[in-house]
Amino acid sequence: MKIFSLLLTALLGLAQAGSSGTLRIYVIDVEGGGATLVIAPSGQSMLIDSGSPGPAAERDSKRIADAMQAAGLTKINYLFTTHYDGDHVGGAPAANAVAHFDRFFDHGEMDPKWETNASGGARWEAYLAIAKGKRTITNAGDTIPLAGLRVDVVASHGSVIGKSINGGGAKNAFCNPADVKPPNTTENSQSTGVLVSYRGFTFLDAGDLTWDKETDLACPVNKLGRVSLLLATHxxxxxxxxxAPALLWAIQPQVVIANNGPRKGMAANAYERIQKINGLEGLWQSHLALATDAAHNTSDDMIANPEASADCKGHWIRVDVGSDHSFTVTNGRNNFSKTSHVR
Ligand SMILES: [Zn+2]
Structure with missing residues (x-):
């Protein structure tokens, strides 16, 4: 009887936290950093990256708290850090104060060979102070135990998966020797990437994974198959x-969301490369790219934050994935939304 009531309590707890058969994703605006909240149909949740350090951490943790409140969460189960650059891990202590993470996933020890920023060591110590004893180091090929979803680690610490997943494995016609770039030597190249799958829907978040590693995932065979939603890398x-076009065009995302800043990412050539995706149904941007002309920004309805940083309201972009093979993207600023059907 006691076991039964404990089980019932656990089930009720999950039901309250979850949103009944939907996977929900918030691309939180941290103005050119990373902070993506994934809420499984089970109610379990994971924040992928935690925004920036210093004065920005207060701003970013408030925006994480706002997304939690919108989602009806009082805590977030996991913090998943793609890599140790400031705009991805710098906000971890402030985020932990609002999210009370139980577990931490990362690519392993910070190595100053890759993370050469002068404040990298201090950020690492600050991360360890909250994560020590609760860390799980991820390798390409691992899965993250988020109940109700499949979460595959496709890249980590400079390596990518050896075997294809998600129906991938076909020879990739977009592999072009002229597009190959030399090995990247920054911490970005160490980024962990995850493919989140739910009832045929797939979401790729690879942090700031670099062109050379993207090419490793895509050539000579596309190891990831086709995806529904892509968080535009870096x-x-x-x-x-x-x-790398070989990956971008082979995985053929139906929808792309860019977590760009007002002056970071989404240059004209990025916009043009995304528009060449076969079957693209929508491009959404966290910010209007202020240094890019109007012809190379997406339509106004699909931009969450048109202002410069000083006036930015920090609106999120939300994705709701139903159990009926559809997914809807909504702009937190104006509630404009578009629904796609999973291919
Ligand atoms: Zn970044």
Missing amino acids: HGFYNDQSG
């Missing part, structure tokens, strides 16, 4: 370090 191919 905030919309910032400085062209990411966004």
Whole structure:
């Protein structure tokens, strides 16, 4: 009887936290950093990256708290850190204060060979202070135990999966020797990438994974198959370090969301490369790219934050994935939404 009532309590707890058969994703605006909240149909939740350090951490943790409130969450189960650059892990202590993470997933020890920023060591210590004893180091090929979803780690610490997943494995016609770039030597290249799958819907978030690693995932065979939703790598191919066409065009995302900043990512060539995706149904941007002309920004309805940083309201973009093979993207600023059917 006691076991039964404990079980019932656990089930009720999940039902309250969850949203009945939907996977919900919030691309939180942290102005050119990373913070993506994934809420499984079970109610379990995972934040992928935690925004920036310093004064920005207060701003970013408030926006994470706002998304939690919108989702009806009082805590977030996991923090998943793609890599140790400031705009992905710098906000971890402030985010932990609002999200009370139980477990932490990352690609392993921070190595100053890759993370050369002068404040990298201090950020690492601050991360360890909250994560120590609760960390799980991820390798390509691992899965993350988020109940109700399948979460495959497709890249981590400079390696990518050896075997194809998600129906991938076909020879990739977009592999072009002229597009190959030399190995990247920044911490971005160590990024962990995850493919989140739910009832045929797939979402790829690869942090700031670099062009050379994207090519490893795509050539000579596309190891990832086709995906429904892509978080544009590196905030919309910032400085062209990411966004290898061989991967982008082979995985054929139906919808792309860029977590760009007002002046970070989504240059004109990134916009053009995304528009060449066969079957693209929508491009959404966290920000109007202020240095890019209007012809190379997506339509106004699909931009969450048109202002410069000083006036930014920090609106999120939300994705609701139903159990009926549809998914709807909504702009938190104006409630404009579009529904796609999973191919
Ligand atoms: Zn970044």
